Amino acid sequence: MKVKLTLEGIAKKLGDFSLKEIFLEVKPGEYFVILGPSGAGKTVLLEILAGIYPPDQGKIWLGERDITHWPPEKRRFGFVYQDHALFPHLTVEGNIGFGLRDSRLNPLQRKQKIRETADLLGIAHLLSRQPHTLSGGESQRVALARALITRPPVLLLDEPLSSLDPPNSGDYSRSSKGCTSSSAASLSM
Amino acid sequence: MSFKARWFRLFTLTSTFLVWAFIAAGVGTVLVRGVPLLPLAFRLPELVFAVKLSLLTSSLSTLLCLLTALPVAYALARQSVPGQGFIVSVLRLPLTLPPVVSGVCLLLLFGTTPLGRALADLGLKLVFSVPGIIVAQYFVNLPGLITVLQAAIEGVDVRMEYVARTLGCSPFQAFCRVTLPLIRNQILAGLILTWGKTLGEFGAVLMLAGATRFRTEILPIAIFLNMSTGDMEALMVSATILILIAFITLGAFERLGIKMY
Ligand SMILES: Nc1ncnc2c1ncn2[C@@H]1O[C@H](COP(=O)(O)OP(=O)(O)OP(=O)(O)O)[C@@H](O)[C@H]1O
Ligand SMILES: [Mg+2]
Numbered sequence: 001m002k003v004k005l006t007l008e009g010i011a012k013k014l015g016d017f018s019l020k021e022i023f024l025e026v027k028p029g030e031y032f033v034i035l036g037p038s039g040a041g042k043t044v045l046l047e048i049l050a051g052i053y054p055p056d057q058g059k060i061w062l063g064e065r066d067i068t069h070w071p072p073e074k075r076r077f078g079f080v081y082q083d084h085a086l087f088p089h090l091t092v093e094g095n096i097g098f099g100l101r102d103s104r105l106n107p108l109q110r111k112q113k114i115r116e117t118a119d120l121l122g123i124a125h126l127l128s129r130q131p132h133t134l135s136g137g138e139s140q141r142v143a144l145a146r147a148l149i150t151r152p153p154v155l156l157l158d159e160p161l162s163s164l165d166p167p168n169s170g171d172y173s174r175s176s177k178g179c180t181s182s183s184a185a186s187l188s189m
Numbered sequence: 190m191s192f193k194a195r196w197f198r199l200f201t202l203t204s205t206f207l208v209w210a211f212i213a214a215g216v217g218t219v220l221v222r223g224v225p226l227l228p229l230a231f232r233l234p235e236l237v238f239a240v241k242l243s244l245l246t247s248s249l250s251t252l253l254c255l256l257t258a259l260p261v262a263y264a265l266a267r268q269s270v271p272g273q274g275f276i277v278s279v280l281r282l283p284l285t286l287p288p289v290v291s292g293v294c295l296l297l298l299f300g301t302t303p304l305g306r307a308l309a310d311l312g313l314k315l316v317f318s319v320p321g322i323i324v325a326q327y328f329v330n331l332p333g334l335i336t337v338l339q340a341a342i343e344g345v346d347v348r349m350e351y352v353a354r355t356l357g358c359s360p361f362q363a364f365c366r367v368t369l370p371l372i373r374n375q376i377l378a379g380l381i382l383t384w385g386k387t388l389g390e391f392g393a394v395l396m397l398a399g400a401t402r403f404r405t406e407i408l409p410i411a412i413f414l415n416m417s418t419g420d421m422e423a424l425m426v427s428a429t430i431l432i433l434i435a436f437i438t439l440g441a442f443e444r445l446g447i448k449m450y
Contacts, residue, residue, distance in 0.1 A: 051355075073359055081352065085352050098366075
């Protein structure tokens with residue numbers, strides 16, 4: 001799916017905070033980086049893109065389709081939160097495979113796919129671990145694997161470099177590039 | 190340790206011991222006389238009836254509490270309910286209402302209004318009946334379970350549900366696959382607590398379901414009836430059973446309480 005993602009005058013009020021009139025366009029295969037001070041609304045904007053909050057105003061387009069009112073489960077954009085939000089009751093393998101539950105894969109194929117994705121991100125040795133035993137960088141890669149495994153059309157990364165040291169972060173953008181060559185756009189901040 | 194510190198330590202420890210002794214003496218007095226009589230519980234038909242009816246009604250009312258408390262707790266924890274403050278105050282009311290007053294409310298609702306008559310016409314007679322016991326236990330104990338479950342759901346980061354949704358889950362699936370397993374222990378603890386409290390519910394049951402031997406005679410009602418007829422043995426056994434259940438409940442609750450996520 002090679003389409004662009006367009007935001008047309010997105011506005012949102014959340015309590016005292018308000019996000020005003022955001023216009024932007026991300027072309028297929030492009031990385032788009034949003035910078036801003038703490039509390040500027042980067043996370044909220046990504047959540048609006050993912051479909052978690054409806055915007056008060058404006059439209060979101062995926063190619064020619066108006067997806068403003070699509071729920072997150074219909075958009076299926078990959079999302080990696082800045083604190084990774086891994087599911088504490090599942091192992092690393094359970095976390096990565098979470099999005100494959102309703103796919104047509106049989107258990108063996110599913111295991112295979114989890115392993116491939118984990119290999120790509122260098123976390124295959126962690127598959128049987130519990131999330132609370134992971135380091136910051138490891139848990140971030142698990143969250144990335146969990147988002148990538150369903151081949152999302154758009155990948156939303158909140159603070160993607162926050163828990164990685166410099167040599168690692170080179171790897172990281174390489175692997176996310178490899179994985180999303182078929183994706184429309186990667187938004188990352 | 191300075192003199193003042195020692196004095197303070199002595200004071201708090203003495204207070205603790207005195208309070209402990211007070212409770213232990215009260216409960217112990219019944220246990221000492223009741224435990225040797227326990228085999229009677231299996232021989233006196235009235236007690237067998239009371240134990241069975243108690244277990245049946247408490248289990249059903251606890252199940253009903255769980256089924257309704259879960260969606261309510263979710264709405265209160267995750268959604269902005271219109272008029273939240275007012276709604277919550279009314280929902281919590283049975284928590285602070287004397288149970289006997291709850292019973293009066295239920296008696297008037299089901300005994301004197303068209304709603305009660307309509308239900309009776311449908312074959313669900315709640316006044317002076319076994320279903321009335323269940324409704325009374327349910328009404329009094331529901332708010333407690335809602336509060337426990339609401340706190341549990343609020344303790345689960347909502348962003349984990351959001352992530353689940355970006356991975357294809359509907360809101361209900363996200364709740365079942367992420368939040369529910371994470372609050373499993375709190376649900377279990379809430380169930381045990383609710384079950385223990387429904388077993389002991391007296392005031393509301395007395396008002397709505399009445400105290401009829403071999404009909405609405407749950408354990409607390411059996412204590413009341415045997416007290417009024419001076420049958421001390423049956424009374425002691427009923428009280429002992431309820432005390433033992435309270436011990437088991439407390440033990441299970443504390444064991445679960447430690448192993449939270
Ligand atoms: N559900 C909410 N209700 C009310 N206010 C909110 C809500 N979510 C976020 N906010 C507020 O919106 C503002 C923007 O939050 P956001 O998390 O998007 O910031 P950010 O740019 O990601 O900051 P950081 O770099 O620290 O992560 C903050 O002031 C936050 O307190
Ligand atoms: Mg943020």
